[in-house]
Amino acid sequence: MRFELDVMRATPGRLFRLRGAVPVAEVDWRGEPVKLEGPVAVEARASYQNDQVFLNIRVRARAHRACSRCLRDVVEPVEFGGDMDVFPEDAEGKYLELGPFVEAAVRLGMSTKPLCRRDCRGICPECGADLNLEQHKSGCTHGTKGDPRLKKLKVLLEHRSGQA
Template identity: 50%
Template sequence: MRFDLEALRSHPGQRFHLDGDLSIPDLDWQGEVLHVEGVVHVGAWASWRDGEVELRVAVQGRVHRLCARCLAELVERVDSDHVLDVLPEDTAGRYLELRPFVEAGLRLGLQGKPLCRPGCRGICPECGADLNHEDHRPGCHGGGRSPDPRFAKLRGLLDELP
């Protein structure tokens, strides 16, 4: 998917529109590679204004993630719509390729800390039990009885992980 920059330049101020599906199986995200299921639905609007391209991109896709609390796999539905910066080097050629902007739109739509379910109970930092499926292991005080302040601190650190 791409816009013809010659057409945009020769009709300043006019809005051009593209609709379609793009296949982006892998998405780089903060040092990880996320799998994108199926195709990404894309709507894009571009116009030439004051010597620059004004670009708006709407994307809908399904991205495989891990729960921020218990590491269970989940599929996050991304639905984002943004005006994106187009740099002069993006418009150096004949065409404006949309793929990098679609990837940027997906990244902007991703949650920082996706959860497998509302209120996921996560993994106990003391005994390692997956609290969605099991109780604390014998001897663990993570259940609330006399919580050790060291573990409260560890829990805080876990919460701060991206």
């Protein structure tokens, strides 16, 4: 998917639109490849004015992530819409290829801490139990003894959630 820059340069200020599905197998997320499921749905608008390209892009995708608390596989719905910076050298050629902008927009739409579900209880850092499925292993002191100040806070929180 790309905008034809010479057509845009010929009509400064005119808004051009593109819409379609762009196949992107994976995007780089902080050095790690994240696989996408199916193509990325893209809507892009661009105009050319004063030697600059103004680009606005909206993407929808589905990304394969790992839950940040329990590491379970999650398919995260990704959505982002916004203005993108187009460098002057990108505005000089015959075409503005949207691939890199689509990938950048998908990255911007991904959450920093994906969750398999909002109340995921995660994995105990001490005994390794998956707290969504099981209790702490016997002998695990995490969440039982612990810091007395934290225990007090926990009682307080439980009291408050009891009232709600």
